[in-house]
Amino acid sequence: MALANKNALRNTDDEGTRFNYWTKLPLVVKILILKLMTLSDQIALSSLSKQCQELIRPIPIHMRVMCVRHVGSDEPRLFSIDEEKNPCLCEVEDIWSRLTLSKSTIYRFILGIRAAEYENVIFKNFLSKIKKFSHQENSIKTKFLVWNLNENNMEFVEQLMPYFDPSSLEELRFHGTFNQRVYEYISSTIQWEVCKNLFVSMENVAIEEAPIIDISKFIHFDQLVIEVNKTNRNSIRRLIENFASGRHPIGSNFFIGCFNGIPISDVLPQREGLPEYSKFFVFPHNVIGHDDWVLAVSVGRRHVQAMICERDGWEDRYGGDCWIPRFCQSRVAMYMENIHLPSVSDGPVAYYNFD
Amino acid sequence: MSVEPEVPIVQVEEVRENPVLYKIISSDNHVFTISEHAVKLSKTLWDLITNLGLTAENALDNPIPVENVNGKNMETIVQFCERHKYDEEEPEYTNYIREFVLPEWDRQLLSIDNEELFQLILATNYLDIQKLMDYCCRVIGDMAKDKTPEELRIIYGIPTDAEDDALERSASDSPGPSG
Numbered sequence: 316m317a318l319a320n321k322n323a324l325r326n327t328d329d330e331g332t333r334f335n336y337w338t339k340l341p342l343v344v345k346i347l348i349l350k351l352m353t354l355s356d357q358i359a360l361s362s363l364s365k366q367c368q369e370l371i372r373p374i375p376i377h378m379r380v381m382c383v384r385h386v387g388s389d390e391p392r393l394f395s396i397d398e399e400k401n402p403c404l405c406e407v408e409d410i411w412s413r414l415t416l417s418k419s420t421i422y423r424f425i426l427g428i429r430a431a432e433y434e435n436v437i438f439k440n441f442l443s444k445i446k447k448f449s450h451q452e453n454s455i456k457t458k459f460l461v462w463n464l465n466e467n468n469m470e471f472v473e474q475l476m477p478y479f480d481p482s483s484l485e486e487l488r489f490h491g492t493f494n495q496r497v498y499e500y501i502s503s504t505i506q507w508e509v510c511k512n513l514f515v516s517m518e519n520v521a522i523e524e525a526p527i528i529d530i531s532k533f534i535h536f537d538q539l540v541i542e543v544n545k546t547n548r549n550s551i552r553r554l555i556e557n558f559a560s561g562r563h564p565i566g567s568n569f570f571i572g573c574f575n576g577i578p579i580s581d582v583l584p585q586r587e588g589l590p591e592y593s594k595f596f597v598f599p600h601n602v603i604g605h606d607d608w609v610l611a612v613s614v615g616r617r618h619v620q621a622m623i624c625e626r627d628g629w630e631d632r633y634g635g636d637c638w639i640p641r642f643c644q645s646r647v648a649m650y651m652e653n654i655h656l657p658s659v660s661d662g663p664v665a666y667y668n669f670d
Numbered sequence: 671m672s673v674e675p676e677v678p679i680v681q682v683e684e685v686r687e688n689p690v691l692y693k694i695i696s697s698d699n700h701v702f703t704i705s706e707h708a709v710k711l712s713k714t715l716w717d718l719i720t721n722l723g724l725t726a727e728n729a730l731d732n733p734i735p736v737e738n739v740n741g742k743n744m745e746t747i748v749q750f751c752e753r754h755k756y757d758e759e760e761p762e763y764t765n766y767i768r769e770f771v772l773p774e775w776d777r778q779l780l781s782i783d784n785e786e787l788f789q790l791i792l793a794t795n796y797l798d799i800q801k802l803m804d805y806c807c808r809v810i811g812d813m814a815k816d817k818t819p820e821e822l823r824i825i826y827g828i829p830t831d832a833e834d835d836a837l838e839r840s841a842s843d844s845p846g847p848s849g
Contacts, residue, residue: 334810336788337826344791348807351770356814356822363819363828399770 342370350374354395354410355403375418376410381457382425383441389433391441395421407444415454420483424455426475427463427491434467442474449478456483460506464491473500481505486512493517495527502532512536690726692719693733694748700741701733708751713798736797742786743793750779750802757801772808780809 349357349371361371381395394404455478469492487510501507513536690706710716724732794802813825
């Protein structure tokens, strides 16, 4: 302990590292100094006296990233990184009331750890703490809210979502177990309704287990990406069948396409058992990103829904292997406006026949 | 209003680009010239200049006395303002992103002892120069970086609750101005 104390008081003897006029500073200057400190320094300083606590309590927090973590116990902690990349791991009670100040802002708030075993307990504890310290509901102002969903934490989406202020939200991101229950809850929230971008990565969900969605609930998004990682020949077949089944209430046309204007017949050698592709669809780079292939596109009156398959690299495009097993992921994307959409009447769009 | 300088004028930086110059007299009667762009960084000085109706024609004939700031601090302040007079306006603070970099030139300027830094802060606060205040506060705030609470108490000389209570008691026990 003595050694710890000795270490704890390093570098304080030198005059240049001390400022002995703190108590004489005007209040406004003290507050400005505190505002410019890192969060961990603010917390350390607030522990020194009640006066320091009072000074720091009304100072808003601005963080680049914040997430819920636990370190060696079931007790949740908040880990954050500010714009200058200073990390801070702190107790929830140390900052939550400041986080809920009207001027506090978190650029990206991340909830959930992928496949965390004890998250159920951690989130229960987290909820009980924040209930004590929140000034109001909808109090956390964040632009990007990220949920890493798993079986242990998805029940908490419903309980935690109300703590995030819808007026500041720009993008919702879900990774992992985005199942029917999560979809049904989240799509009924005000946060969903006001959000402009949605990203869903169903890493633990096979296509056949993916939620059945009502597309009318998605049309307000400026940008929507749904990734499905568990793909194989059967799941892609299933997805294509779903597209073609007409179950989606968009009365869509369906065809197979290839990104970048490359005739898919040039890329995919015709083999026995593979479908025939007679037409392709050119999709702008800035809409779906580089090195993406559009495997299937569903065209509605105002929007396009596309399943996009990404490959490992350009060279593979001309490889001789069958394409299906080589796709590392696929995603369904929907873009509403501002893009040129092909229509059946525009040209020769062929219907895909999987048989 | 015309005050004859008692000591030679300190020409901190020759100002060629802007013909409008103002004279400032510190509390210890040092006289400084400062350009219009530079003096605008001080809200207090600029308000004073505006209220006094100083113009390009009469500015140099009407030095502005600043009784709360001594020559040493005023020299630092004039250097700072001349250095930063053409800085672009700070971008709109988005509430999400706040980048704050203390430039090396300014760090050097503010490498002064505690007493001087304290006096400079008081002067800067009086003259209302936001950027210099930010930089001074950053220098003090940086002393706290990665320190333990025990270290912070020593670094800033922060009293304990008991000491604060004792100070409050002694302040309330002491007789007021009338008695």
